[in-house]
Amino acid sequence: MNIYQEELLDRYWHPKNRGSVDNASFSATEHNPLCGDTLTITARIEHAILADVKFNGNGCAISQAAADLLTESLTGKTIQNARAFSPDAMRMLLTVPISSAREKCALLALTAFQKGLTSSYAHN
Amino acid sequence: MNSPNNTNTTRAEFPLLAANPALAYLDNAASTQKPKTVLKAMDAFYCTSYANVHRSVYDLSERATAQYEDARGRVARFLNAQPQEIVFTKNATEAINLVAYSFGGGEVREGDEVLVSILEHHANFLPWQRLCARKKARLVVAPANADGTLDETSALALVSPRTKIVALTALSNVIGVPTPLARMIERAHQHGARVIIDGAQAVAHKRIDMRAMDADFFVFSGHKIFGPAGIGVLAARAELLETMQPFIVGGEMVKTVFLDNAEWNDIPWKFEAGTPPIAEAIGLKAALDFIESIGWQRLHTHEQTLTEYALERMRALKGVHIIGPKTFSSGRAPIISFTVNGVHPHDLASILNERHIAIRSGHFCAQPFLNALSYSAAARASFTIYNTRAEVDALIEGIAAAQKIFRV
Numbered sequence: 001m002n003i004y005q006e007e008l009l010d011r012y013w014h015p016k017n018r019g020s021v022d023n024a025s026f027s028a029t030e031h032n033p034l035c036g037d038t039l040t041i042t043a044r045i046e047h048a049i050l051a052d053v054k055f056n057g058n059g060c061a062i063s064q065a066a067a068d069l070l071t072e073s074l075t076g077k078t079i080q081n082a083r084a085f086s087p088d089a090m091r092m093l094l095t096v097p098i099s100s101a102r103e104k105c106a107l108l109a110l111t112a113f114q115k116g117l118t119s120s121y122a123h124n
Numbered sequence: 125m126n127s128p129n130n131t132n133t134t135r136a137e138f139p140l141l142a143a144n145p146a147l148a149y150l151d152n153a154a155s156t157q158k159p160k161t162v163l164k165a166m167d168a169f170y171c172t173s174y175a176n177v178h179r180s181v182y183d184l185s186e187r188a189t190a191q192y193e194d195a196r197g198r199v200a201r202f203l204n205a206q207p208q209e210i211v212f213t214k215n216a217t218e219a220i221n222l223v224a225y226s227f228g229g230g231e232v233r234e235g236d237e238v239l240v241s242i243l244e245h246h247a248n249f250l251p252w253q254r255l256c257a258r259k260k261a262r263l264v265v266a267p268a269n270a271d272g273t274l275d276e277t278s279a280l281a282l283v284s285p286r287t288k289i290v291a292l293t294a295l296s297n298v299i300g301v302p303t304p305l306a307r308m309i310e311r312a313h314q315h316g317a318r319v320i321i322d323g324a325q326a327v328a329h330k331r332i333d334m335r336a337m338d339a340d341f342f343v344f345s346g347h348k349i350f351g352p353a354g355i356g357v358l359a360a361r362a363e364l365l366e367t368m369q370p371f372i373v374g375g376e377m378v379k380t381v382f383l384d385n386a387e388w389n390d391i392p393w394k395f396e397a398g399t400p401p402i403a404e405a406i407g408l409k410a411a412l413d414f415i416e417s418i419g420w421q422r423l424h425t426h427e428q429t430l431t432e433y434a435l436e437r438m439r440a441l442k443g444v445h446i447i448g449p450k451t452f453s454s455g456r457a458p459i460i461s462f463t464v465n466g467v468h469p470h471d472l473a474s475i476l477n478e479r480h481i482a483i484r485s486g487h488f489c490a491q492p493f494l495n496a497l498s499y500s501a502a503a504r505a506s507f508t509i510y511n512t513r514a515e516v517d518a519l520i521e522g523i524a525a526a527q528k529i530f531r532v
C-alpha cells in the first residue's frame with residue numbers, strides 16, 4: 001500500500017504547527033541517525049496542561065507529517081495524558097502502515113517530545 | 125558478451141537475484157550479493173573440512189588450517205602481497221581500528237598530526253579522531269573541491285614533518301571518484317609519514333597492487349566484493365606488523381604465556397586473536413576467484429557503460445541533482461549519489477522499494493563529507509556486474525513516479 005496518501009502529504013506540505021512556541025517550558029531536539037535529520041519540539045505548559053506544542057526541523061514526509069499530527073494531538077492534553085502517549089498511539093495517528101525501516105522517522109517527534117517532557121520534569 | 129543491453133547472464137549465478145527476478149538491487153556500495161560459488165565453497169568447507177584452526181593435530185583440523193591459510197595466500201596473490209602481510213579481521217572497520225590502536229598507539233605522540241580527508245567514511249575517520257584525542261595529537265582534515273573531489277593541492281600541502289599517519293580512502297563511497305593515491309603516498313613518504321588506504325570501495329572496482337601502490341596499510345571488507353560478511357583484510361608491510369603491538373589478545377595470537385607476561389605469535393597470527401572467521405576466509409577466496417574469472421576489463425566495461433548511461437539519464441531528469449562530478453571520467457566507479465527537489469531521500473527510497481528497487485538513502489556513514497557539501501541526507505544508487513540497463517531505466521521511472529506523487 002502506498003503510504004503517501006493525500007492526508008499525509010497535505011500535512012507535509014501545509015503543516016499547522018511548524019514553528020516554536022513563545023515562553024517555552026521545554027525544547028527538545030532529536031536526531032535521526034539514519035539520515036541526519038533533526039527535529040525540535042517546543043512546548044509551553046500551563047497548569048499541568050500542554051497549552052501549546054510546535055515542531056521545527058527538516059526531514060522526510062513521514063517524520064514531518066508525524067510531527068504535525070503529534071503536536072496537534074498533544075495540544076490541550078494534560079501532562080499525565082501526554083506522558084502516556086505511546087508509539088502505538090503515534091502509529092494510529094498516522095493511519096498509514098509504517099514499515100520497520102521507517103519507524104525512526106514516524107517516532108522522531110514523539111521521542112523528542114517525551115525526552116523534553118521528562119527532562120523538564122526532572123528539573124522542577 | 126555481457127552487455128547491459130541484453131539479459132544479464134551473470135545474474136543467474138547469484139541465487140538471491142535468480143530467485144527474485146523483479147528485484148533491482150542497486151545498493152552494491154553497501155554490500156554485494158553472493159555468487160553460488162562463494163556459497164558452495166563455504167558449504168563444502170562446513171560439510172567436509174570444518175574444525176578449529178591452528179590448534180589440534182588431528183587430520184580434520186589440519187585440513188581446516190590448510191584451507192584457511194590457503195585463503196590467506198589467495199588474498200596475498202590478489203593484492204600482490206606476501207601471505208605474512210595479510211591479517212584477517214572482521215571487516216574494514218576493524219582493520220582500521222587495529223592500525224589506529226596498534227600502529228597509531230605506538231607512533232603518534234602529543235603534537236603530532238594525523239591527516240585524513242573530508243571524504244572519509246566514518247570507519248576511516250572516527251578511529252583517527254579518537255586516537256588524536258587520546259594522544260593529544262591533531263586531526264587534520266584535507267578539504268574537498270566544490271564538486272566533492274579531493275582538493276589535491278591543499279591535501280598535499282597539509283602533509284608536513286609533523287604528519288605521522290595519512291589515512292585516505294581510495295574511492296569515495298558517496299561520489300564514486302578515486303583520490304590521487306600515488307601522489308599522496310609519495311608526499312607522505314617524503315615526510316616520513318605512513319599511509320593507510322581505505323580500499324573498502326575501491327577493491328570491488330579496480331585491481332589493487334600493494335607493491336605498485338606503495339601504501340603501508342590497505343584494508344577492505346569481504347562483503348563488498350561478493351564475499352561473505354564477517355571477514356575483512358588488513359594488508360600491511362611485514363616490517364611494520366613486526367614492530368606493532370597486538371590489538372586484541374587471547375588465544376591463537378600467542379606462543380607462550382607466563383603468569384606475568386607472554387610471547388606473541390609471529391605475524392600475521394599475532395593480530396588474529398581468538399577463533400577467526402574460518403569459513404568466511406574460504407568464502408572470500410571463492411569471491412576473489414569469482415571477480416578474477418569475470419576479469420577486470422569486462423567489469424570495467426560493464427560498469428562504465430552503466431554509469432555513463434545512468435548519469436546521462438539522471439542529468440536529463442528535472443529536479444534531480446547529482447552529488448559530485450556529473451559526467452563520467454576515468455576511474456569513476458558505478459556509485460551515484462543524488463537528491464531530488466521536493467522529495468526527501470527516505471521518501472524516495474520508500475517509493476522505489478514499492479517498485480522493488482533497492483537504493484540507499486541517508487548520509488552513507490559520511491556525515492562530515494555530506495555536511496561539507498551542504499547536504500544532510502541523499503539517495504545513492506550503486507551498480508556492479510549483475511546490474512542492467514533495464515534496472516537503470518526502472519530507477520529513472522521510479523524517480524519520476526516519486527516526483528509525480530510529491531507533485532514536483
Ligand SMILES: Cc1ncc(COP(=O)(O)O)c(C=O)c1O
Pocket residue numbers: 153154215216217218245247248293295296297322324325345489
Ligand atoms: C569507504 C568505506 N570505508 C569503510 C567502510 C566500512 O566497511 P565495513 O562496514 O565493512 O567495515 C565502508 C562501507 O560501509 C566504505 O564505503
